Amino acid sequence: MPYRRFFVRSGNGFIIPSHRKISKHDTNISATAHIHMLEYGSDHWTRHIAFKEYLGHNEIERCRYEKFKLELSCREWNDSQEYSAAKGVLIAEIEQKALIWYADYND
Structure with a gap:
């Protein structure tokens, strides 16, 4: 699925x-x-929840992400893949921090 x-x-x-x-x-x-639709407890689910919770607890990263998304919203995109590629590097960077934080936060 x-x-x-x-x-x-x-x-x-x-x-x-x-x-x-x-x-x-x-x-x-x-x-x-x-x-x-994500399987509860799957790696994919954990990445999404960790990202969301991390931004909710980290004002600096949340503001950084918000500013970046606002900058992206001012551009013209050929398609959603182009937009996804543009935000991918920052998402991956924040996601790595979020997963480390989430593991510590839930221990």
Whole structure:
């Protein structure tokens, strides 16, 4: 099972898995949710929770992350992969610190 799945709601109320090709010009369909589904306790789950909790407890890193995300929001992106690549280096750096912090925090 993929760890994330995208859904859209059509004008008639049906929810359609996003692997179906949908034109961005289709006025009958609009995105309603971006859902991440993770197995509780998995490594992937731990990375996400550690990142979230670390930012919640570390004001300096939270402000740094916020400033960076605001800078990224001012740019034009060709697609979501380009945006993800741009934020990837900082995310990986913070994630490593977060995992160390999280392990200590939960002992």
